[in-house]
Amino acid sequence: MTIVSGLPHSSRPLASRSGSSRMNHRSVAVDRLASPRPRLFEAVVWLLPAVAYFVFPDNLALGVSIMTYAVAVLALDLVLGYAGIVSLGHAAFFGIGAYAAGLLAANGWREPLTGLLLAGAASLMIGFFASFLVVRGKDLTRLMVTLGIGLVVYELANRLSSITGGMDGLSGFEVSPIFGVFAFDLYGKTAWWYVYGVSLVVFIFLRFVVSSPFGLSLRAIREGVNRMPALGASVNSRLRIAFTISAGVAGIAGGLLAQTTQFVGIDSLSVPRAAEFLVMLVLGGTGRLYGALAGTAIFMIAHDYLADIDPVYWEFWMGLLLMAVVLFARGGIVGALFNLVPSLKARFGRAAQ
Amino acid sequence: MTSNIIGILFDGLAYGSLLFLVGVGLSITMGLMNFINLAHGAFAMAGGYVSVYLGQKLGMSFLLTLPFAFLGSALLGLVAERLLFQRLYKATHLDQVLFTVGFVFSSIAAAHYFFGASQQMSAMPDFLQGQTRVAGVDLGKYRLLLIAVVAALTVALHLTLSKTRFGAQVRAAVDNQDAAAGLGINVGLIFSLCFALGTGLAGLGGALGIEVLGLDPGFPLKYMVYFLLVVVVGGAGTIRGPLIAAMILGIFDVAGKYYVPEAGAFIIYVLMIVLLLAFPSGLGGKRA
Amino acid sequence: MRTDTSILSPDANIALSTEGLTKVWGSFVANSDINFQLPVGARHAIIGPNGAGKTTFINMLTGVLPPSSGRVFLGGEDVTADAQERRVRKGIARTFQINNLFPGLTVLESVLLAILERKGMAQHWFRPLNAHAAEIEEALDLITDLGLEPQAGEEVKTLAYGKQRLVEIALALATRPRILLLDEPAAGIPAGESTEVFSVIARLPSDVSILFIEHDMELVRRFSQRITVLVGGKVLTEGAPDEIMSDPRVREVYLGEGGHD
Numbered sequence: 001m002t003i004v005s006g007l008p009h010s011s012r013p014l015a016s017r018s019g020s021s022r023m024n025h026r027s028v029a030v031d032r033l034a035s036p037r038p039r040l041f042e043a044v045v046w047l048l049p050a051v052a053y054f055v056f057p058d059n060l061a062l063g064v065s066i067m068t069y070a071v072a073v074l075a076l077d078l079v080l081g082y083a084g085i086v087s088l089g090h091a092a093f094f095g096i097g098a099y100a101a102g103l104l105a106a107n108g109w110r111e112p113l114t115g116l117l118l119a120g121a122a123s124l125m126i127g128f129f130a131s132f133l134v135v136r137g138k139d140l141t142r143l144m145v146t147l148g149i150g151l152v153v154y155e156l157a158n159r160l161s162s163i164t165g166g167m168d169g170l171s172g173f174e175v176s177p178i179f180g181v182f183a184f185d186l187y188g189k190t191a192w193w194y195v196y197g198v199s200l201v202v203f204i205f206l207r208f209v210v211s212s213p214f215g216l217s218l219r220a221i222r223e224g225v226n227r228m229p230a231l232g233a234s235v236n237s238r239l240r241i242a243f244t245i246s247a248g249v250a251g252i253a254g255g256l257l258a259q260t261t262q263f264v265g266i267d268s269l270s271v272p273r274a275a276e277f278l279v280m281l282v283l284g285g286t287g288r289l290y291g292a293l294a295g296t297a298i299f300m301i302a303h304d305y306l307a308d309i310d311p312v313y314w315e316f317w318m319g320l321l322l323m324a325v326v327l328f329a330r331g332g333i334v335g336a337l338f339n340l341v342p343s344l345k346a347r348f349g350r351a352a353q
Numbered sequence: 354m355t356s357n358i359i360g361i362l363f364d365g366l367a368y369g370s371l372l373f374l375v376g377v378g379l380s381i382t383m384g385l386m387n388f389i390n391l392a393h394g395a396f397a398m399a400g401g402y403v404s405v406y407l408g409q410k411l412g413m414s415f416l417l418t419l420p421f422a423f424l425g426s427a428l429l430g431l432v433a434e435r436l437l438f439q440r441l442y443k444a445t446h447l448d449q450v451l452f453t454v455g456f457v458f459s460s461i462a463a464a465h466y467f468f469g470a471s472q473q474m475s476a477m478p479d480f481l482q483g484q485t486r487v488a489g490v491d492l493g494k495y496r497l498l499l500i501a502v503v504a505a506l507t508v509a510l511h512l513t514l515s516k517t518r519f520g521a522q523v524r525a526a527v528d529n530q531d532a533a534a535g536l537g538i539n540v541g542l543i544f545s546l547c548f549a550l551g552t553g554l555a556g557l558g559g560a561l562g563i564e565v566l567g568l569d570p571g572f573p574l575k576y577m578v579y580f581l582l583v584v585v586v587g588g589a590g591t592i593r594g595p596l597i598a599a600m601i602l603g604i605f606d607v608a609g610k611y612y613v614p615e616a617g618a619f620i621i622y623v624l625m626i627v628l629l630l631a632f633p634s635g636l637g638g639k640r641a
Numbered sequence: 642m643r644t645d646t647s648i649l650s651p652d653a654n655i656a657l658s659t660e661g662l663t664k665v666w667g668s669f670v671a672n673s674d675i676n677f678q679l680p681v682g683a684r685h686a687i688i689g690p691n692g693a694g695k696t697t698f699i700n701m702l703t704g705v706l707p708p709s710s711g712r713v714f715l716g717g718e719d720v721t722a723d724a725q726e727r728r729v730r731k732g733i734a735r736t737f738q739i740n741n742l743f744p745g746l747t748v749l750e751s752v753l754l755a756i757l758e759r760k761g762m763a764q765h766w767f768r769p770l771n772a773h774a775a776e777i778e779e780a781l782d783l784i785t786d787l788g789l790e791p792q793a794g795e796e797v798k799t800l801a802y803g804k805q806r807l808v809e810i811a812l813a814l815a816t817r818p819r820i821l822l823l824d825e826p827a828a829g830i831p832a833g834e835s836t837e838v839f840s841v842i843a844r845l846p847s848d849v850s851i852l853f854i855e856h857d858m859e860l861v862r863r864f865s866q867r868i869t870v871l872v873g874g875k876v877l878t879e880g881a882p883d884e885i886m887s888d889p890r891v892r893e894v895y896l897g898e899g900g901h902d
Contacts (some may be wrong), residue, residue, distance in 0.1 A: 026781050029749040029794030033771045084449050133626060137633050139446055140389055146584050147578060148626040155619040156704035213757045213773065216746075220754050222744035229742070230703070231758045232816060238764060245840035272574065275454055282451050316462030322455030326448050327440060 016097070034211040036204075045290065049196055062189040062304055064260050067195045070296040071202050072253035073280045075290060076247045080278075081287030082210055083239055084222030085134065086143050088274050089150030090250055092130075095269020096153065097123040097251025099164055101258040106173035112259050113178065118196065119255030120248045127247020150271050157266055169265040170258075191260040192290040198256060202249055206289060209245065218242055219287070279322050285332025294334050361489070361608050367496035368501035369603025371565055375576075376556035376583030376595050377510065378551020384527045384590020385544055386442045392453040393555055393580055394573035395460040398432075400582020401424040401568040402464065405473045415475050419560055426556020438548070439541070457573045464570040475563040494578040495564055502561065505555070511592060523547060527590045555580075578625070586628045598628075655716070656681045657702065657733070657820050658852040661713035664697050664874075671697040673874045674711070685852045686861045687751065688885075689871035689892060695854045696738055698871065699822050702852075703735050704728045715820070722733070730759075734818035736809040738825045738854070744798035748789055748808055751797060752780040755815035761792075780815070787811050787841055801829045806838060814845075823853035827860065839864050862886065870894070 029188055052063055067350045072094045079085045101119035109115055128147050137145055163172055177183040182190045210217055221228055230233045258264045267273060276299070284295020307314040329336060379393040384398060400422035407418040437456070441449050484491040514520035525533040526540050534540050559568070564577060582602060587594030602621065609620035644706040657679040664672040672694045678806055679685055687695050700706040700711055704725035712721045720728050743751050756776045757763040771777070784793050787807045797808055806826065813821060826842065827835030839860055842851065855861050861868060861882065870877040872894055878885065885891055 025790050025793050029747060029784075030771065031632065032747055032794045033750065033753075033777075034769075035771050036769050081449070084845060085448055088450075105692070109430075131749050133630060136630055140383075140585055140589075141629050141633050143389070143446075143450065144578075145626060145629055148622050148629065151618065151622045155622060157615055159615065159617060174790060174825075208769065209766045211769045211771075212766040212767075213754070213763045213770055216750060216754050217758070217763045217771055218397060219745050220746060223745045227741045227743065227812070227897035228735075229705075230729060230735055231755045231812065233758045233763060234724075234726050239842070241764065258363070275458075278451060278454065302614075312462050312465045313414060314462075315458050316466070319455040319458030319460070319462065323437070323452050326444070326455070328453040329434065330448070 009266060034215060036208045036211040039350070045293070046200065049341075053192060057187075058209065059194045062300065064188055064191050064195050065257075066297050066300045067199045068253055068256045068260065069277075069280065070293050071199050071256060071301060072250050073277050073284075073292040073296045074199075074202060074206055075246045075249035075253065075291060076277050076281050077286060077292040078206060078209070078218075078249070080281060081289075081291070082215060082222065083218040083241065083242045084225075085146075085243065086278075087134075087243075087246075088143060088271060088278070089130075089146035089147040089148070089153075090246070090277055091269045091271065092150045092153035092273035092336075093123045093127050093247040093250035094254040094257075094273070094277075095157065095264075095266075096126055097254025098258040098264045098268050099157065099170060099254075100172045100251065101161070101255035102173055102264040105175050105259070106170065110176035112175045113192070115175070116252060116259065117256040119258070120252040123251020123254065124244060124248030127251075128240070128244040130247065131243035134243055135236045135239045150274055154269050154271070157269060164266065165264075167266055169263055171263045173262060175259045175262065188260070192282055195256050198252065202252060203289065203293075206249070210289065214238070214241070217345070222287075225231075263317070279318060280327055281323065283332055285334035286336075287337075288334055291332050291334040295332060298333065332349060361611055362493055362604060364496065365604030365607040366600060367493070367499045367603070368565060368607055370500050371558050371562045371602040372579055372583050372603055373596050373599035374503050374506065374561070375555045376580045376587075376599055377507075377592060378547075378554045379580055380584045380587060380589050380591060380595045381523070381527075381547050382544070382551050383584055385523070385530075385547055387589075388438065388442055389446050389449045390438070390453050391450060391577055391581070392456040392460065392573065393552070394576050395457055396426045396430050396552035397555040397559035397562070397576070397580075398460070398464060398557065398568065398570075398572040399429050399474065400553075401559035401563050401572070402468055403556065404475060404560035404563065405468070405568065408476050413480075417478055417526075419557060421559040422560035423553045426559070427549040427553030429556075430552025431545060433552075434545055434548040439533060439544070442544075457577070461570045461573060464572075468570070470570060473563060473568040475560070475568075498567070499561060507592070507596065510554075514592065519543075519546070578622075582625050582628075586632065587623070588632075601628075653716075654680050655714075656683070657700070657716075657852070658714045660712045660714070662698070662701055662713065663709050664694070664701060664706060665709040670874050672708075675871075675876055677869065677876070679850050679852055681850055682847050683850045683852070684849075684864060684866045686865035686868045687852065687854045687871055688856070688858075688861060688868060689877075693871040694874040695871055696824055697874075699735060699824050699854065700850075702822060705742055729816055729818075730886065732817075733822065734813040734816040734820070735822040736813050736824055736826055738828055740802075740805050740809060742797045742805060742808055742812070743794055747794050747796055748782055748784060748800070748811075749793045751808060752784055752811050752815050753777060755812045756780055756783075759816050778815070783811055783815060787814075788837075803834045803838075806830055807841070808839070810841065818849060820850045820852070823851065823855075825854050825856065827855065827857065832857075835860060858886070886892035 049063060049067065053060070072090070076087065076090050077331070079087055097119040098120040101115050104115045111251060133145050135143060135147065158166055173185055178190065178194055184190045217233060221235055221238060225235055254268065257268060280295040280299040281292055282295070283299055284292030284293065303314060306317060325332065331339065364494055374392070375397045379390060382388060382390060402421045402587040403425040404415065404418040407421055408415055477495060481495045483494060485494050485497070514523060522533070522538045522543050525536065525538060526543050530540055566572070579602065583595045583599045587596070587598035605624055606621045609616060613620065642804060655678050659675055659677045662675040662677070663670070675698060687698065689695055697706065701708045704723055708721065712719055714720065715728065715731055715733065715892070720731065723731070746754070753770070753776055754763060756779055757773070760776065762773070780852055781793060784790055787810065789804060789807055789811065792804055797805060800808065806829070810826060821840065827838045830838060835857065845851065865882055867879065868882055868887060869879045870891050877890060877894070878888055880888070
């Protein structure tokens with residue numbers, strides 16, 4: 001064992017007090033480190049959509065859009081929940097991915113998986129360039145720059161209507177069967193499994209990212225950006241990487257939208273859409289990935305019911321909900337659940353001993 | 354050609370005056386409490402609707418509705434600040450952004466519910482319509498009035514902040530909240546009053562701006578960027594910075610729409626990013 | 642024009658030095674023409690009344706503040722133009738007078754991050770954190786050294802203030818500095834515990850050069866070999882503890898001002 005700070009072992013204040021409690025403190029601390037290894041409840045969570053698939057066969061389209069948007073909200077969670085960058089422009093990357101996938105298909109590249117990857121790559125690249133602008137400012141400036149990027153991309157899509165279809169949107173393209181076998185059907189069964197698979201892969205990828213040293217450094221930037229340079233870390237390059245990855249993932253979500261609905265509306269890259277992503281994330285809880293999933297599901301289901309009644313009411317309740325979450329439930333829904341579980345665990349743990 | 358340029362400058366100044374009128378309150382409140390308020394436009398919208406309502410339902414003349422637009426928005430601002438916003442001064446910027454975005458959504462829906470989705474008109478009195486010839490150039494009468502009103506208000510605001518006891522307290526609080534509180538200044542009250550003043554000015558701007566900016570439920574979202582820009586580019590907590598920023602934005606926006614209409618709002622958004630990156634702490638930013 | 646005349650023969654025994662280091666804000670001179678040398682392995686204290694410019698000096702040494710004029714040398718190398726993070730990688734670490742930590746991270750996470758940053762592994766995203774056994778071991782050993790083991794798994798924000806001060810030091814040590822700058826490491830800690838903090842510092846390897854700011858004269862006397870007195874942004878005097886303590890000018894500054902506290 002190396003002598004880390006050069007202190008002689010005998011002088012360690014607590015080293016010899018109790019061997020077993022010492023190991024206990026250590027293992028407790030190590031257990032609290034983020035890990036990509038799945039826990040039991042996660043298997044249950046990921047079985048839920050599959051259950052819904054069989055229980056609500058008439059609502060497959062809703063399931064597809066929930067999972068599609070969940071991918072975009074996961075992307076937002078990486079920059080906002082982990083790195084602490086508030087982005088009001090994330091719909092831009094979602095929309096870029098959507099247009100990229102749509103335009104590829106419209107121009108003859110109908111293979112869905114490569115199309116999806118290319119959509120993500122397009123978004124990733126633009127996100128990379130945008131990230132240089134985003135990390136330059138601080139706080140409010142940064143927020144405004146993300147907003148500006150969102151607005152510029154929207155205006156661009158609006159002006160380039162010969163390519164994007166402008167206000168009418170992009171439609172009339174088709175996507176080939178997945179692996180050349182599973183064709184997209186009218187009921188949305190293929191689309192459902194496709195989006196389910198992609199969102200699971202994206203989730204696992206992000207789970208690895210946030211459980212890595214890189215993920216820890218993002219959280220550290222969120223928690224104490226001023227300390228980072230004193231550890232020898234260059235904050236901006238770290239944030240640029242996070243923003244770029246996030247843009248790429250958002251692009252994949254957009255690609256999913258285009259491929260499964262075979263339509264891309266210009267609202268997919270609007271600022272209100274970006275605000276919706278924020279609402280979904282905050283509703284579920286930031287910085288824990290599952291918050292993004294839960295928030296999206298609850299938001300979309302509520303939207304499905306309430307917006308049918310009256311879209312204006314929906315906007316009103318959404319605003320109210322957002323204010324209420326900020327004032328009363330800062331951890332979001334998953335945060336509240338996670339706060340409940342340890343107390344349950346403590347009770348049952350004691351009973352078992 | 355020159356008269357064209359003068360006309361654009363003039364329209365740009367009028368437009369910039371409105372942006373300043375709405376944005377200046379935001380600048381003061383942001384500088385004072387470091388509170389990011391994306392809902393400021395909702396109070397401008399409220400002022401606009403007060404003016405339209407009084408004009409249409411009670412037949413008041415447009416100019417007479419303006420004080421009510423100011424008072425109505427100021428009152429709404431005061432209530433909202435006491436009940437809601439003051440809970441967020443110590444919150445993170447993310448919370449402030451989310452909360453005020455939520456406020457914007459709800460207020461848009463509320464405006465939609467009460468006044469419908471359509472564009473509103475203000476009943477402009479005859480003597481403010483048409484143009485007048487000044488030094489060989491045709492200038493819109495209404496826009497002249499706009500510039501004059503905003504110029505007068507700016508001077509009044511400047512005098513209030515630099516000469517009165519209230520102004521001295523505000524400046525002290527902007528400079529250093531804790532020190533101001535230590536001097537026995539009631540910072541909470543100062544902020545409530547500033548918030549009411551700022552939202553009142555925004556409401557006045559909303560009413561005066563019906564002719565120029567339009568008025569529909571989407572107003573707070575549509576112009577959110579512009580008002581924020583005035584503050585962020587100009588630098589929060591000052592008057593001069595936002596004034597310059599508002600004029601630059603106004604002129605560029607009008608010129609852009611005139612010379613390159615196909616670019617739409619594109620120019621202003623690109624200008625915004627460039628300005629933000631060139632002046633990360635604002636044009637008049639005292640906080641480097 | 643060459644500007645390195647003064648370092649034609651860099652003294653291998655000098656870990657850190659400054660040349661005419663000055664910081665001016667408007668008309669306020671925070672640091673004025675400070676020429677300073679920190680030998681390798683030194684235990685050097687900076688004392689001075691409040692507002693003497695001690696923290697400003699540390700901030701310029703670490704690259705938090707750019708100097709108005711003057712230069713900073715690490716060994717013989719001019720690092721004046723280097724950003725803070727580059728100087729850290731070259732071996733300068735510091736603690737902050739006011740805790741500057743990661744409130745929502747656990748103690749282990751904080752220290753582990755510092756170690757991963759030092760090793761250039763912190764941008765790796767393909768290997769999970771808990772697979773970095775060697776780094777975790779190192780972090781836990783350092784945490785144990787500082788007596789923080791019982792709190793290793795707790796979030797920093799839940800720790801008592803004194804423990805947080807120790808995390809400050811742990812983060813600085815995790816960068817394995819050659820030069821350690823401590824800005825009032827025991828500030829805010831009850832008198833009994835401050836000795837504990839300094840005894841940790843005293844056990845550091847002898848080739849680590851330490852510069853610390855401290856107000857408690859008893860601690861300064863016990864832990865420093867040499868003292869620089871800063872008053873009004875200028876070096877008043879420098880010398881061994883006994884010389885400094887008996888210097889009438891220093892006594893005047895301290896007794897004259899201290900009498901009002």
